[in-house]
Amino acid sequence: MHKKTVRSGYIYRAQRRLVILGCLTILLLLLAGVAATLGSYPLGIAEVYRTILAGPGSGLDTEIIVWQYRLPRVIMAILAGAALGFAGAVMQGILRNPLASPFTLGIASAASFGASLAIVLGAGFAGSGSLIVGNAFLFTLIAAAAVYGLARYRGISPETMIMAGIAIMYLFSAMTSFLQYIGTSEDVHEVVFWMLGSLGRSTWNTVIVAGIILCLIFPAFMYMARNFNTLAAGDEAATSLGVPVEHVRITGMAGASLLTAAVICFTGTIGFIGLVAPHITRMVMGGDHRYLLPGTALMGSLLLLGADSIGRTIMAPQILPVGIMTSFLGVPFFIYLFLRRRRDYW
Amino acid sequence: MVKVSLDNIRFSYHSDQVLKGVSFDIDDGNVLCLVGPNGSGKTTLVRCIDRILDPEGSVFLDGMDIRDMHRSTIAKNIGYVPQAGTRIAAASVFEVVMMGRTPHMGWSTSEEDIDWTEKAIHFLGIEQLADREYNELSGGQQQKVLIARAVAQNPKVLLLDEPTNSLDIRHQLEALSIIHHLSRETGITIIMAVHDLTLAARYADQLMMLKKGQLVAFGTPDELITTERIKDVYGVESKIFRDTDAGLIVTPLKPVSEITA
Amino acid sequence: MKNSHLFVFWLLIAALAFATPASAAYENDSEARYLISQDILGYLRNADQEEPTINELYQAASLYPEYPRSINDSAGNTFVFYQPVKKVVILNNNAADALTVIGTDDLIVGVAESLKENSLQFPETSTLPSVGKWMEPDIEAILALDPDLVIAYGSWPDPEKLETHLPNDIPVIRMDFYKTETYRSEMEAVGHLFNKEENADEYLEWYDHYFDLVNERIQDIPEEERVRVYAEAGEGQSFGRRAYSTGTGLHDLLVAAGGVNIAEEYIDGYADVETEWIIYQKPESVLIWSGKGGYKTDERDLVISQYNGFTGITGSDKIPAVSEGRVYVITSSFAFGSSSPAALVQVGSWLYPSRFEDIDAQSVHEQYLEKYTQTAEDVWDEGTFYYPDGKD
Numbered sequence: 001m002h003k004k005t006v007r008s009g010y011i012y013r014a015q016r017r018l019v020i021l022g023c024l025t026i027l028l029l030l031l032a033g034v035a036a037t038l039g040s041y042p043l044g045i046a047e048v049y050r051t052i053l054a055g056p057g058s059g060l061d062t063e064i065i066v067w068q069y070r071l072p073r074v075i076m077a078i079l080a081g082a083a084l085g086f087a088g089a090v091m092q093g094i095l096r097n098p099l100a101s102p103f104t105l106g107i108a109s110a111a112s113f114g115a116s117l118a119i120v121l122g123a124g125f126a127g128s129g130s131l132i133v134g135n136a137f138l139f140t141l142i143a144a145a146a147v148y149g150l151a152r153y154r155g156i157s158p159e160t161m162i163m164a165g166i167a168i169m170y171l172f173s174a175m176t177s178f179l180q181y182i183g184t185s186e187d188v189h190e191v192v193f194w195m196l197g198s199l200g201r202s203t204w205n206t207v208i209v210a211g212i213i214l215c216l217i218f219p220a221f222m223y224m225a226r227n228f229n230t231l232a233a234g235d236e237a238a239t240s241l242g243v244p245v246e247h248v249r250i251t252g253m254a255g256a257s258l259l260t261a262a263v264i265c266f267t268g269t270i271g272f273i274g275l276v277a278p279h280i281t282r283m284v285m286g287g288d289h290r291y292l293l294p295g296t297a298l299m300g301s302l303l304l305l306g307a308d309s310i311g312r313t314i315m316a317p318q319i320l321p322v323g324i325m326t327s328f329l330g331v332p333f334f335i336y337l338f339l340r341r342r343r344d345y346w
Numbered sequence: 347m348v349k350v351s352l353d354n355i356r357f358s359y360h361s362d363q364v365l366k367g368v369s370f371d372i373d374d375g376n377v378l379c380l381v382g383p384n385g386s387g388k389t390t391l392v393r394c395i396d397r398i399l400d401p402e403g404s405v406f407l408d409g410m411d412i413r414d415m416h417r418s419t420i421a422k423n424i425g426y427v428p429q430a431g432t433r434i435a436a437a438s439v440f441e442v443v444m445m446g447r448t449p450h451m452g453w454s455t456s457e458e459d460i461d462w463t464e465k466a467i468h469f470l471g472i473e474q475l476a477d478r479e480y481n482e483l484s485g486g487q488q489q490k491v492l493i494a495r496a497v498a499q500n501p502k503v504l505l506l507d508e509p510t511n512s513l514d515i516r517h518q519l520e521a522l523s524i525i526h527h528l529s530r531e532t533g534i535t536i537i538m539a540v541h542d543l544t545l546a547a548r549y550a551d552q553l554m555m556l557k558k559g560q561l562v563a564f565g566t567p568d569e570l571i572t573t574e575r576i577k578d579v580y581g582v583e584s585k586i587f588r589d590t591d592a593g594l595i596v597t598p599l600k601p602v603s604e605i606t607a
Numbered sequence: 608m609k610n611s612h613l614f615v616f617w618l619l620i621a622a623l624a625f626a627t628p629a630s631a632a633y634e635n636d637s638e639a640r641y642l643i644s645q646d647i648l649g650y651l652r653n654a655d656q657e658e659p660t661i662n663e664l665y666q667a668a669s670l671y672p673e674y675p676r677s678i679n680d681s682a683g684n685t686f687v688f689y690q691p692v693k694k695v696v697i698l699n700n701n702a703a704d705a706l707t708v709i710g711t712d713d714l715i716v717g718v719a720e721s722l723k724e725n726s727l728q729f730p731e732t733s734t735l736p737s738v739g740k741w742m743e744p745d746i747e748a749i750l751a752l753d754p755d756l757v758i759a760y761g762s763w764p765d766p767e768k769l770e771t772h773l774p775n776d777i778p779v780i781r782m783d784f785y786k787t788e789t790y791r792s793e794m795e796a797v798g799h800l801f802n803k804e805e806n807a808d809e810y811l812e813w814y815d816h817y818f819d820l821v822n823e824r825i826q827d828i829p830e831e832e833r834v835r836v837y838a839e840a841g842e843g844q845s846f847g848r849r850a851y852s853t854g855t856g857l858h859d860l861l862v863a864a865g866g867v868n869i870a871e872e873y874i875d876g877y878a879d880v881e882t883e884w885i886i887y888q889k890p891e892s893v894l895i896w897s898g899k900g901g902y903k904t905d906e907r908d909l910v911i912s913q914y915n916g917f918t919g920i921t922g923s924d925k926i927p928a929v930s931e932g933r934v935y936v937i938t939s940s941f942a943f944g945s946s947s948p949a950a951l952v953q954v955g956s957w958l959y960p961s962r963f964e965d966i967d968a969q970s971v972h973e974q975y976l977e978k979y980t981q982t983a984e985d986v987w988d989e990g991t992f993y994y995p996d997g998k999d
Contacts, residue, residue, distance in 0.1 A: 006468070006473050007460055007463075009438075009477035010440040010441070010460070013438070014455075039881060041883040042887070064886070068922060070883070096435070098435075200879070223453070225453075226448065226451065229445065230448045233432070234432040234434075236428055237432075240424070240426030241421050241426075242417045286436050286438070287436030287437050287441075288441060312881060316881070317880045318878040319879045
């Protein structure tokens, strides 16, 4: 009798998590389906789906709108949201810190600096957009390497990594401000907008690049999910349970940085999702990373796609920056769950 | 059953040498308590045995140097129970205990893993806590969960770092008697750093006294717990009683004015 | 009479005595007389009027012909100048342009940093010392030049960064010299201030001539035949496409040229819009603003890339403006400021070629460059003021 109850609680919860994952997936597909029909070029729902089924390449107005503008944007939103959420969950896991996000290690500041450098050096126009992308990516990796180098010197613990991350963040922030100071007003404008984040530049090329990186990193992290779980017990306990703590931490950090870089070099720094999506998911389905990681990815996608869809329809044809919309959307939801939840979840 | 041997273990935190060469052998299936004043190196020694800390000198499991062993192999053989106190994010008691299966577990949870987790929970008598959030439990309950986790690990050696530190009397007794019971039932070798001499005397098969990073005495409680020893190691005048129910009782009286080296 | 009143009375007599031979030759200094009389009378009446300082009376005593003069700037402040301005510091590059037009650019002694790079537009003025950035002036540099006057934009820099640090005898005039609604009055004001009314009037005649001409030719175009224009800021201003609507210079320009802004009903000022909306709206012409190019001869590529930035967008062939070759980049140094009439004619001929067949917009621009700027003859060839400009 007793034997059955002890195990059944766990099994029930595991099944519940699978169900929630399923629900989130369905929700995401629905939202994506709706998002494809939204836009300031008036197209009926049936028309949109006919065009989708007809495939790309016809060269008609509708095909261009649906296949060249809307679909890449929707898919990019899904990929970016998933990547940011995922990276955030990993960061919170390896640093054992609820305030960690993909940007904790100074990544956002470094990417902003890289983009600013490209912009102020005159690469602010269409043709050199790839310079902005490349630079943002490069500096993100530089920041990650710098944090690793600093932390390594003092020991790869959560505290040292966070301190190193803060130092790097302030360094790049100051350098970005300096660039803004010596740049022209148009440059400053552009940098500010880059830091707000946008999905407006999504093309099939960016989708494919981001998608490939995600496809490589997601499985790698899922493989490490069990180790992330055990890491939550503390460094000592995890070591005694056979987890190579330092190795996990470094790999986690490197992977999260790569994942984040792959997204924000195209979209600019979209905040909030990497911080909040893991929390919301954890509140709903607990801290087992084998469920938490995919769940956070789905949640991140939902948040970002939702935010972007609202941002481009609520004041059409005007687009509101997605970075602002994610806060507007995420915060109330987060507060609601936070107030409602009676049990301790962190 | 496994034989644990320590050979000349030395460890320094930065420039501070905490362990100055400790060597001993432990018999199979015994409960060994490490005692000694604060700063004598008890906790450090426990962590060195598991290679949570990396000392100079060697630790042998059945004659094999654990330095040559893979981390996960060590984890399959040696379990470690830290002091309760760290929060564990969003985990139920069942999940925390199941963490003990990490060295054995594949990516997904097997039937065997769930079995072992259940067994450990039963052994510790914490069935009614199984679905609770770990962070919501009291210190005593958490300590039991951590012991259960180590039990689920199915190790041959169990290390405990002052498991009774933040517990009240009842929980102290419960925890220690479970540990003792574990040793008798399964033959696991238990090495436990303990604060309280009386409790150590009651539950230990063997006792080891540390002073300033050195092993000063090794033997049975009866052999080691004498007023001279206590004066030497702790710098305290004491009185020792023997009671049929309670066993050896150590009562400290007053600190010695001069502490002999 | 009080002693002090007596003193002032005699001072006035002395002043007028000195002035009489000089002023006899000038009949149009009634304003000057009026101003000084007002000051003195007000003081005598003991009204809440600041007494003229001894310095002011001293200055008045020398009675420059046709001074003092008073003007209002675009921030609503009134300034009185008692003698001709001899040294001017410019924090507003458009002001340098304006002073060149009325022929007083030789009075400039200090310029903003950014003007120094503009050697094609201002071959002489760009060699003058820098007084810091137009938003962050270097007060010490300004004081070192000991100017009589500083001219700055209406909204920048903050008075706390400028006026509060300058002594009373260095007034700061806030004028923009690029906004259509204030441009004319600002030109009149500086013409008056520097006693170059004739030059200012002559320029304004040219200015009005073309504004009126364009207006005349487009005003009777019926609504349905008006060209639908999309105006934007060009790539790089934001992450999307920034459309310009009511209240922006480009909007005013295209409307004055008879166009209709497709964004007018949807947004005010400027805002990012979805590209698919632009495709949906199918504008017949597109105007792209560029801050680069103009007199900066090495920035032609940047202007061209602005052009390609629009024509290259996915699905651009669906936009009539692209498929019919009616996309234009217009630079700020051409569109705003003293060259704006030429720009208006140019935009007019882009939008309604048949109605402006008889006017060669390019020669209007060249005429302007020759007459009203310091530039050399080949400046039109060297610079890129708009694109396409027929040069490649």
